[in-house]
Amino acid sequence: MSTSVHPEIEASLIDNLRQGDATAYKTAVREYSPGMLAVARFYLDPSSAEEIVQDCWVTVIDAIHKFEGRSGLKTWLHRIVANRCKNRLRTSNREVATDFSETLDPELASRFNSNGRWGVPPKLQFHESADTLMENDALSDCLDKHLSNLPETQRSALMLYEAHQHKSEDVCNILDVSASNLRVLLHRGRQKIFLMVETFQETGEC
Amino acid sequence: MLMCKDLAEIASDYIDDELTGRQNLSVKMHLMMCRHCRTFIGNLRASTDLLKVHSSGQENEELIRKIDERVAEALGARKSEGGVRE
């Protein structure tokens, strides 16, 4: 955690922000963006989180006039970020209806025979460790691309649970899903990543 | 008997240790006999680990630059509107 800004310095910074001073914005953006990004990452995947932080700064230009200073600037900024993220999750929850009764990804499901055995089995073992795999920039980019294509709730579930290692109960609360539905979201998301890595290892293409 | 497809359906629960003792046992039995499912579970687990590694340590410089740009643009727009807010 960075040391907090001295109250008097913060007060003059806020004054300057209100006046639309470009230098003050540059200072504030550098001081507060890392924390704001961390908050956004709690809710969203990396690229959506960055988008939210950018949008928030544009909002701040107007909203700073209504900032009453009851909380510190940092707390206020974090709250703006959190609210935006929650709104985004809420709307996407409505848009993306994950079928919770389908635990298998359709593409994976099609690889089994009618007798329930593998028709198209996994071709090869992912031989490298996750760390080694992620040193491959192309794979890393590919993962980003696939993550951003996932339904938002699946992606958030993955980010919160795997990447940020939050407890299941916390993830359920944030996403407003039941424990069993969270299991489905995680499993569906993981299968997509599995399919992606498999294709990548086989073809070298995303 | 647990088929490969059944196993695939509960694979994440197996990885996260969320199965009942009995389910867990039948998965283990299946895995002993089925190479494909062993590969599948291993790869699914690797995919999961990938996400853990992936999101750590991304750099912010690019983001800061983008924010600077957007803030400058927005400030400029407000100035040209003669300081009109909202």
Ligand SMILES: [Zn+2]
């Ligand atoms: Zn099998």
